[in-house]
Amino acid sequence: MNLLKITQTFKTQDDALAYLTQARWPDGVRCLACNNDKVYRITTKGKTKKIARLFECAECGLHFSATTGTLFHDSHLPLQKWFMAMALMCEAKKGISANQVARHIGVQYKTAWHLCHRIRRAMEEKTICPLGNEGQVVEIDEVYLGGRIRRKGVKAGRDNKVPVLGLAERYGRIHLEVIDKARAAFIKPVLDNHLSPNVTQIVTDAASVYTHLLPKEKHLEVIHRDELETKGWTSSQTVEGVFSLFKRGLIGSYHRLSKDHLNNYLQEFCYRYNRRGQQKEMFAGLLGDMTHRPPLAYKKLTREF
Ligand SMILES: [Zn+2]
Structure with a gap:
């Protein structure tokens, strides 16, 4: 669903609330406390004198709304604006900055920043589906991201760079994750979780770290220099392409990306990339993910690091 469709479909807050x-x-509203399916719809006026549409449980009397206990919890922003921000984040192949979202939907930067982080939280995969089924090739590589310090040049920032491990199925899904250091001890847990034992072939560069981590019979080590001389650099072009797409987004959209939040941005990027063939369903899927995640308060977000 794109921005235009959102504004056409959800003309009022009630339209958006019904959809949510x-x-x-x-299968019908159920009480959040006792799971009873007999609930009444009630309308109240809160402290702000705004009309609130709630549910009341016929069994235990609990009052709750469609947004209670979800990532929408406690938000004063109209749902239409939430939906617009979600649509923007689904569409933006290389990512979109909170500043841009703020301009598009007409809110303050701080509001947009919190909003984007909550949507990003919903984009973290809930269940791990390891990459590389039978017959598939997975490319693995590392990249160093960020680290530029203002007015101090690239050199000063080198120590600040964050290593990111990338796994990419050829013509398939990807996984990107921040690791402490590009060493076996930090790479192994990621591979254990995200690389399927059924994979047919695993391609890496000649970094010795992979020699002991990957099964010999499936591991193809490629020396890029040799490859360039014969047929061009093709062996790891999927994962390299993914890295460069993310880097372009990093420069083009986010400008200043906090190191603390880098992993969240990576997960957002993977979420979108792994659904690139399902653009139409992405919004509905994301909405479902938003309602199945607990609230994320602004204070918690800034205190997490
Ligand atoms: Zn109840």
Whole structure:
């Protein structure tokens, strides 16, 4: 769903609320405390004198709304604006900055920053699906990201760079993750979780770290210099392409990307990349993910690091 469709479909807050309710409880609303399916719809006026549409449980009397206990929890922003921000983040192949979102939907930067982080939280994969089924080739490589310090040049920032491990199925899904150091001890847990034992071939460069981590019969080590002389650099072009797409987004959209949040941005990038063939369904899927994640308060977000 693109921005235009969002504004056409959800003309009022109630339209958006109905859509959200349906996404959260496709089989009918259930009480959040006792799971009872007999609930009444009630309307109240809160402290702000705004009309609030709530549910009341016929069994335990609990009052709750469609957004209670979700990533939308406690937000004063109209749902249409939330939906617009979600659509923007689904569409932006290389990512979109909070500043841009703020301009598009007409809110303050700080509001947009918190909003984007909550949407990003929903984009973290809940279940791990290891990469590389039978017959597939997975490319693995590392890249160093960020680290530029203002007015101090590239050299000063080198120590600040963060290593990121990338796994990419050829013509398939990807996984990117921040690691402490590009050493076996930090790479191994990522491979254990995200690389399927059924994979047919694994391609890496000649970094010795992979020699002991990967099964010999499946591991193809490529020396780029030799490869360039014969047929061009093709062996790891998927993972390299993914890295360069993320880097372009880093420079083009985010400008200053906090090192602490880098992994969240990587997960957002993977979420979108892994659904690139399902653009139409992405918004509905994301909405479902938003309702199945607990709230994320601004204070928690800034205190997490
Ligand atoms: Zn109840």
